[in-house]
Amino acid sequence: MNIKDERMMHFYELYEQLASATANVNQPPDVPLIESLLGEISAMFRLSKGITHFYRSPIDEQNGKGETMVSYDLKKKDKPVHTVRFLTRLMSITTMTVYMAEDEPPLTEDELSRVDLTMRTTLAYISRNRLQDIAEELAFFDDVGYRNIRSFYNYLSWKGQPESFNGMSAVNYNLRHFSLINQELGRSAGDTVIRNHYRHIEKMIGTKGTLSRLGGDSFILICEQSLLPELLDYLTEAVVPYNEDGNTVTISSCAGVFIIPEGYQFNHTGDIMEKIIPACRLAQDGKQGNIVFYNEKMVSAKEKTMRVQQQFP
Numbered sequence: 273m274n275i276k277d278e279r280m281m282h283f284y285e286l287y288e289q290l291a292s293a294t295a296n297v298n299q300p301p302d303v304p305l306i307e308s309l310l311g312e313i314s315a316m317f318r319l320s321k322g323i324t325h326f327y328r329s330p331i332d333e334q335n336g337k338g339e340t341m342v343s344y345d346l347k348k349k350d351k352p353v354h355t356v357r358f359l360t361r362l363m364s365i366t367t368m369t370v371y372m373a374e375d376e377p378p379l380t381e382d383e384l385s386r387v388d389l390t391m392r393t394t395l396a397y398i399s400r401n402r403l404q405d406i407a408e409e410l411a412f413f414d415d416v417g418y419r420n421i422r423s424f425y426n427y428l429s430w431k432g433q434p435e436s437f438n439g440m441s442a443v444n445y446n447l448r449h450f451s452l453i454n455q456e457l458g459r460s461a462g463d464t465v466i467r468n469h470y471r472h473i474e475k476m477i478g479t480k481g482t483l484s485r486l487g488g489d490s491f492i493l494i495c496e497q498s499l500l501p502e503l504l505d506y507l508t509e510a511v512v513p514y515n516e517d518g519n520t521v522t523i524s525s526c527a528g529v530f531i532i533p534e535g536y537q538f539n540h541t542g543d544i545m546e547k548i549i550p551a552c553r554l555a556q557d558g559k560q561g562n563i564v565f566y567n568e569k570m571v572s573a574k575e576k577t578m579r580v581q582q583q584f585p
Contacts, residue, residue: 283386286313294397310343313390317383320350321371326402333365348373356391358399366399418485424492425541427482437532441497444548445507445527447489461514465521468512504563528552530566
């Protein structure tokens with residue numbers, strides 16, 4: 273086997289690994305492996321740099337409003353030698369351009385065909401993953417970037433085993449008198465307060481829990497029980513910045529809390545909601561304080577009210 277054949281065999285070995293690494297959509301991608309393979313293939317064809325752009329629409333592409341990813345860069349004085357553009361049916365666009373140093377010999381036709389094959393495989397992978405991210409963003413986030421109720425239900429569904437929620441708590445909270453902040457400081461400042469308050473709690477509960485917005489100033493979350501004292505202190509009174517100058521406002525919340533029992537079995541994804549929302553409504557009334565813990569007496573009271581309503585419609 274001559275050197276040319278050995279080089280070709282080595283390329284197809286690398287390409288086979290790349291195709292395999294980018295084909296599995298059910299597992300997180302092995303990004304270091306993919307970048308390593310692209311680096312080896314780029315070096316094989318004397319490429320100095322590879323730049324990928326992702327645009328959500330042709331208008332974004334026209335305006336240069338997109339994401340830029342550099343997967344390989346030797347920091348040389350170079351020039352573009354080949355570009356591949358991938359347009360999906362959803363009108364998202366992914367482009368990749370590869371570069372060569374100015375003193376390198378140009379790609380042969382055979383080399384260009386293999387470079388093109390590698391680029392198209394990589395673009396298909398990047399485009400598919402970015403569209404999946406966008407689909408999840410549209411499904412699980414509201415129009416201003418907060419996780420929504422579908423995200424909360426999805427979290428419950430994925431962690432549906434009884435032992436998954438051992439040591440966890442669920443909370444529904446509302447920011448109190450928040451309309452006054454909008455009136456006194458303006459809507460923009462109010463939006464900043466909610467965002468900063470949300471981010472603080474999101475950081476507090478970490479990756480072991482989840483936080484979603486029901487709408488307006490109402491939120492639901494799952495967190496570790498060990499975090500409850502700190503969380504409830506923050507909900508009771510929080511000093512939150514409302515502008516870039518560091519000016520702050522003090523806000524409080526009312527909250528309904530459900531301490532999830534060991535081995536708790538969900539009947540359906542709305543099971544937890546049926547506990548924390550009534551508890552939060554009691555907290556909003558203020559008769560039992562701003563923080564109300566769910567208990568079975570609430571169920572009895574609710575059933576009694578329903579029976580009375582049935583008798584006297």
